[in-house]
Amino acid sequence: METDVPLALKHLARLLDLRKRQGDQPYRVVITLAASLNAEVRKAICHSESWSDLRAYLQQLGLRDRLGVLAHGLALQEASQNLNGYRALARLCKQGYFTMILTGGIDAWLERAFTSENVGLEQLCQLVLGRESEIYLQEKLRDHARRREILLLKLFGSLEAGLLASDFPDLLEFRSPLREILERELNEDLIVIGSPTQEEAILRLLSTTSRSSIYYVSPQPPAEDDRLLRIIEARHRESAPFLIWGTYGRPTHFFAGLEALLSSRQALTVTVTELETQSAAFPAAAAQQAVEQRVVSPPAALLTGSARAPQPRLHADVLLVTVTEIEAQAVLALFSQVERYYIEEKTYYLLGEVGGTSLVMVQSEMGQGGVAGSLLTVSEGIRHLQPRAVIMVGIAFGLKPDEQHIGDILVARQILAYELQAVVAREGQRSVRLRGDRVTASPLLLDRCKSGAKSWSGQRVQFGLLLSGEKLINDKEYRDQLQALEPEAIGGEMEGAGLCAAAQHHKVDWILVKAIADWADGFKHVNKERRQRKAASNAARFTLHVLAQGGLAPLATGPNWIES
Structure with a gap:
């Protein structure tokens, strides 16, 4: 056994040993997508280590090609090393150290490892989200401890x-x-293998x-x-006592090292002084390695989602x-x-570059008015960042459910x-008409969105008139009144009027991209979170798809005008 085994790994081994001997619940294991679809694999697929590049590339393909x-x-990865690591995990499961594994891996290495260790179907329950019915999944997740079986749940498919x-x-x-069942399981003691950047559902x-x-196991120290x-x-x-990174942060070395500690019953004793020493040493070493690994060369013609180094003055x-919050998290x-x-009262999120265009996100409060509404948020964002264009991304209500x-x-x-x-009111009859102007979005951004829509393989994209007001509408009668006033309208929302007012005042290109989350018909609460997450995700993905085409990068003289 090597002498440079991390103290956190030794401590974890000691706890696992105690739990098994005392008959306590085992740790749950989460193996993230990044643990198998690592940077080398991503680069082999799309010539880039960036998740954004991979996402953009896969979205261009049908399911079979994906x-x-x-x-x-x-297949290009060294399968034997992964199999050896997972075989160590399979042996640990057979010995009772683990009984539940949630994996982001879509390969079959885990299953093959269990087979090679003679773990049969009577001991191993293999589940795949999307293959089994939800009722069956719920039953298995609730009863796996009572049945004393090893449960393997594949989260991303197979x-x-x-x-x-x-x-x-x-x-x-x-x-x-x-979700509620997994929430209960995931808030028990947990070991997470790999960075969970893609597992938003788990993080929430x-x-x-x-x-x-x-315990967080990763080849690189987390940012x-x-x-x-x-x-x-x-x-x-x-966090230092719970971080295992470096050589033992790789799945194959982690499981093999853990098995070696448990089988030899070495040391399994870690003093408080040792853990405090590790805590003090971790930040400097981790920070240095994080800086060294920060620079990534983006590929040409693909989406580059790597954030750039900090700038003295932020620009977008x-x-x-x-x-x-759902809209912000979707982006x-x-x-x-x-x-x-x-910057002053606002937090700005530097996202990186997409299609040669630097992106920053800011979050407004609901509505256009108030000190943090869309009007002032967009105005202040333009003043501080001097962007060429502003795009509002999020959710709206639809007006044509048929x-x-x-x-x-x-x-x-x-x-x-x-x-x-x-x-x-005339002759006892009340009439209402809208007096606001129809404000047209930037011709440049409209053109780029139309161009992007031609190659978009996601849900339908519709261009048209959107209504904007301060009211959160969830009443069919009122919605129908609005639609009668403007039959051409395709949807409505609450912040767009502030966006266009601020952008026009500063002479900056603007457009609004929002997806339908409800019908403002009194049933907004039905499947509210699921619908909103779907809509926010669709709007964010389409926006990035448009930006990835590169049509905004050449702008150099300002937003949609020519200097004389």
Whole structure:
């Protein structure tokens, strides 16, 4: 056994040994997508290590081709090393150290490892999201401990089964009541293998107030803004005693090292002084390695989602504006690295570059008015960042449920503020008409969105008039009144009027891209979270698809005018 085994690994081995002897619940194991679809595999598939590049590349392919290129990329990896590591895991499961594994891997290495260790179907329950019914999944997850079986749940699909998650390579949400069951399981003691940047659905379920432990295993030290790292720090005040990185952060070395410690029953004793020494040593070493690994060369003609080094003064070619937390998370989930900048009262998120265009996101409060509404948020964002264009991304309500579907993407050709009305009574009859102007979006951005829509393989994109006002509408009668006033309108929302007013004042190109989350018909609460997440994700993905075409990068003299 090597002498440089991390103290956190020794401590974990000691705890696992104690749990087994005392008959306590085992740790749950989460193996992320990044553990198998690592940087080398991603580069083999799309010539880039960036998750954003991989996402953009896969979105251009049909399901069969996606499965084919993923299988080819994974086959290039050294399968024997992965199999050896997973065989160690299989032996640990046979011995009772682990009974539940959630894996983002779509390959069959885990299953082959269990087979090679003679773990049969009577001992191993293999589940794939999307293959089994939700009722069956719920039953197995609830009863696996009582049945004393090893449960293996594949989260992103399976190459062998020909299944791939619809949002691959992202895991955005679990449906209820499966979500509640997994939330309970994931807030028990946990070991996470690999960076969970793609497992948004899991990160959202992890409580910062739980007293359960999370051990984080990764080849590289996590960045300061790593969300899992923040959760660990919130639970335990410090993270170093729970981090295993470097050589033993690789799955094959981690499981082999853990098995060696447990089988030899070595040491399994770690003093408080040793852990404190590790805590003190970790930040400097981790920070240095993080800096060394920060620079990534982006590929030509592909989406580059790597964040750039901090700048003395933040600048953006394009400012993305979101409102709700779901909208903001839908955008942030598309980038592997995000840097925060604090300018006066607002937080700005440096996302990186897409199609040669630098992107920053800011989050507004709901509505156009107020000190943090869209009007002032966009105005201040333009003043601080000097962007060439502003794009508002998020969710809206649809006005044509017979023609439209939840998740359809609405691009505002024009925006009409419906709050400005003339209400006139004549001969005992009241008439209402809208007095606001139809404000047309930037011809440049409309052109780029239309061009992007031609190669977009996602849900339907519709261009037209959107209504904008301060009211959160969830009443069919009122919605129908608005539609009668403007029959051409295809949808409505609350912040667009502030966007176009601010952008026009500063002479900056603007457009609004939002997807349908409900019909404003009194049933907004039905499947609310699922619908909103779907709509926000569709709008964010389409926006990045448009930007990835590169049509905004050549702008050099300003937003949609020519200097004389």
